[in-house]
Amino acid sequence: MASADLIGELNELRRGRGVQADNLHLLPLPNLRRVCGVGTTDAPAAVRDKLVLRLTELCGRLPADLRMAALAALALHEEANHRFLHERMAWLNGQINRDSLRTARRWINAAFKRLAHDLESAGGDNGSHHAPCGWYTESLSSSLNMELDPPQLTETRQIVATSDELDEIVIMISAPKGVELADDERVEATIEYGGRIVETEHDPSGHSRFVVRLPEPLGLGERHTYSVRFTSFPRRRMKPYYVLLPLRRVERFEMHVRFPTQECPSRIWRLNGVPPVVLDAGRPAEALLALDTAGEIGLEFFGLREGLAYGAAWIND
Template sequence: MGTTDEHTLPFVRELNELRRGRGLDAADLHLRIGPCLRAACAITEADQPAAARHKLVLRLTELCGRLPADLRLAALAALGLHEEAAGEFLDRRISWLATVLDRDPRTARRRIDLAFRRLDELLGAPASRGDRHPLAGWYVESMKAMLRLDHDPPSLQEERRIVAETDELDELILPFSVPAGPGSGPGPGITADALFGGEVVETRPVSASHAQFVLRLPSPLRLGQRHEYGIRFTPQRTELRPYYVMTPLRRCEEFTVRVRFDRAAPPSRVWRLNGVPGRVVDDGVDSGDALTVNRVGEVGLEFHDLHQGLSYGLQWSFGD
């Protein structure tokens, strides 16, 4: 029975070439991207150096996000993608990694080798579809939402991990909708306050149902850098539509939601909405994918690889 020599793995060989010096911060990066990585990242001969770097960083950042935490850290540090180790030479990045992992540098190097072997497997798979939203500049790697309907007024807490798709990303525009009913006021009546990871600096009413919030980040993000933030939305209306959905306009890889109902007046039916057009939500038709409210009044769901423009979440009804 034989063993696999990492030097025979094409992506490992090319990743080892890229990690030299300043890694992906190297001025001559475009000249050091091997043919396998060019193909995996859709880099063409017509791409300028900045475009080649952009494609490479986003693809590798995405795939590093699929690794276990220690291997993700190792790969990001080795390639110079981790914000705390960016710009440093390889030996210093390895020393930083060893300190964070509380291991010696030899162990840190072995962790990098293992991470690169895992990346070799992932790079051989088809790339994710691109972001089709005209305001591309960041995408959502994961989002967690908690909707509280067991107190008045209701509240929604969102925590997101995003990835910058451009350099110097310093603010995010966050849309939020509360469908208006008859006699509703001219604005959506939503307040938002940042829990961590930024501050809300502007509210932009768009319509009776829709508003945008501008979240200023603590510091500008680099291309491929991750950032986490939390925000609480509080609609001022007492009557809300019986559903909660996320309709991603940007790329979103993972979405989890938990709704806590009032246990004194729980819904009679709850059903899953798994990638449906907005009109289906408005019509309130039971999808047939029934959900059970647990004994503390909660329902939890998880979705992956969401399609832009479709709605994901849950809907409910009271009475018969």
């Protein structure tokens, strides 16, 4: 399957009402159906749901301008779901302040090229041992309490299923690179609500993997919220940062860190999508963060990119 085939099918799909077309299930889109997990016996509503969910998910990984162009072209954008393609292109043109539709066409062509590549790369992918496919994180709220020793991290996630009958998910947490942990210092997890841990795996590199059985299987597009509490290794072994390094799509990440009153950092800075290799550089950003009167910081991130780090770093003088 070549990207050119997928680009051709995306161009076919964008005609008329796009994904809102009444005859969507009858369109000749064999490659799109395959990479979106559409089965030969799926009902028309299931065909639409699978195409919409997969395309929306992958459009979410595109840069903002290309994401808007792709969503508008396919009638997936809430403000651009007009009946005809030329109406959606006119809307897109208005967003980019151009008189000619030529710019809108260029944006759509560039967006479809990237989208086809991502679809081709993801097609038939079952994920990895550490990050199996089937769901993504719509929102994550975390709280790291460093007043406790060992510190405790609580995560609350709302996830969205991208496949039918999703009954298990995998949670990963890792010790910073270079931290040697004894057997009694490994990260442990406790589900507060929303599931039950049925498998635990620790590897020598400091990675901990937990398989969570959901209360009920999720259908395609269904949401579920769970909360998990991690007991970390001793505070003295922690590196001076806390970050999320997403292995799958994360739309929103909100984090709070509470520092010990007698050991507050002298400088704290935001890490907004940095390569992991710079985490140990210890170079403060220009915009430093201030602790509140409770000794806490709070940050929020949107549209996180896989493989980059989001969070905060600090220096203890």
